[in-house]
Amino acid sequence: HPTSQIGRHMYLDKQQEEMEGKIRSLSQTHGLFFFYSGKCSYCKQFAPIVKSFAEKYAWEVLAISLDGENLPEFPDSKRDNGSARALGVKVVPSLLAVEPKSGKVIPLSHGIATHDQIEDRILVLVMKGGRL
Numbered sequence: 001h002p003t004s005q006i007g008r009h010m011y012l013d014k015q016q017e018e019m020e021g022k023i024r025s026l027s028q029t030h031g032l033f034f035f036y037s038g039k040c041s042y043c044k045q046f047a048p049i050v051k052s053f054a055e056k057y058a059w060e061v062l063a064i065s066l067d068g069e070n071l072p073e074f075p076d077s078k079r080d081n082g083s084a085r086a087l088g089v090k091v092v093p094s095l096l097a098v099e100p101k102s103g104k105v106i107p108l109s110h111g112i113a114t115h116d117q118i119e120d121r122i123l124v125l126v127m128k129g130g131r132l
Contacts, residue, residue, distance in 0.1 A: 024057045034061050038065055040093065052115060
């Protein structure tokens with residue numbers, strides 16, 4: 001651990017790069033389910049965060065509207081066909097990581113979260129040895 005200011009910044013920058021690389025590599029095996037309601041103000045605030053995260057890390061997002069209304073960030077949203085109930089989604093917005101190959105679903109956020117909180121949640125799951 002460097003003690004000089006410049007060394008500390010270099011160290012933190014390197015950690016940030018490694019974290020971003022891990023999250024980006026997970027986009028090859030995982031995707032996101034974003035459950036929302038078009039009338040929900042929290043969902044409207046969370047949608048740009050989800051979209052920004054997905055674009056930054058090249059994650060695919062399946063946006064699922066519980067009320068049939070699309071949000072501007074996700075104009076091609078799907079209408080919920082029972083997925084929310086099957087996955088135990090009781091709160092909107094909800095963001096879930098999905099590994100299609102295994103069918104594993106991991107909650108990332110129930111309620112609004114920041115970009116950093118989504119990153120942290122993914123990294124905690126990776127560190128637990130859960131391959132996300």
